[in-house]
Amino acid sequence: MCQSVSKHRHLLKGNILLIFQHAEEKPPGGAKEMIAQNILEDVDYVFAAHLDSSLEVGKVAIGPGYQMAAVDHFKIHLKGLGGHAARPHEAVDALVAGAELVTGLQKIVSRNINPLHSAVVTIGKFQSGTAFNVIAENAFLEGTVRTYDESVRHHIKNRIEQITKGISSAHNIESEIEYLFGYPALYNDPEQTEKVKRALMEGFGEEAVIEQTPSMGAEDFAYFLLEKPGTYFKVGSRNEREETQYPHHHGNFDIDERALFNIQKAFAFIAHDYLNGAIGSEL
Incomplete structure (x- = not known):
């Protein structure tokens, strides 16, 4: 001192x-x-x-x-079946499923959350594909969720899981989610x-x-x-x-x-x- x-x-x-x-x-x-x-x-x-x-x-x-806001972090892994771009019917395109998932997750706030409650869902990373003529076998998404209200926070997590499961099922691909609850509001x-x-x-x-x-x-x-x-x-x-x-x-x-x-x-x-x-x- x-x-x-x-x-x-x-x-x-x-x-x-x-x-x-x-x-x-x-x-x-x-x-x-x-x-x-x-x-x-x-x-x-x-x-x-x-x-x-x-x-x-x-x-x-x-x-x-x-x-x-409270800050959460999620990762989504998608696995399909790679193949030749000229024969899409023989493959399961993880990139297409990932692209649909990006747009689907962005709609959570506008269609599932009360407009009077603040919330953000942002996909900050989307990786897929290896070449122009190869159908992607894998896709990876990473993003963040920001909320004030705890009930909204958990509702968004549930919707991310539901939408991921639904799109994965529709495209016949496997999916895995890692979800981390970070700092509170x-x-x-x-x-x-x-x-x-x-x-x-x-x-x-x-x-x-x-x-x-x-x-x-x-x-x-x-x-x-x-x-x-x-x-x-x-x-x-x-x-x-x-x-x-x-x-x-x-x-x-x-x-x-x-x-x-x-x-x-x-x-x-x-x-x-x-x-x-x-x-x-x-x-």
């Missing part, structure tokens, strides 16, 4: 736990493992911030309720979110704190919020003069490093209000 922090520690009216969360980008994620090791024992509230390159540096976005506790919002307005000014737009992206901090009330917010890092406007995962992604200071500032104001009873008590 640095000397300045140690010198003033007696002024803190409580305890702060700083969590370094590993494996955020790799399911099942670091949060789940840390929770299993009782890292949240004696913790009352949890808070997290994430840089946002679509948000101007100096701005902070926060909002209640569902803010990030991230839900910001409304009461704590409002209190943190007030702390952020105190620190950054009312004009700098905006309403956070929910996303169908995913975040394994959601596991912490299943255990303890709290909130997850975003801190802007966009500065076109510094060319930090590129989205996350883009090859040119970079940040305005003032955003790191702003995250520290945000947590300092939250900790100050919490340790002085403002966040944990009635407004």
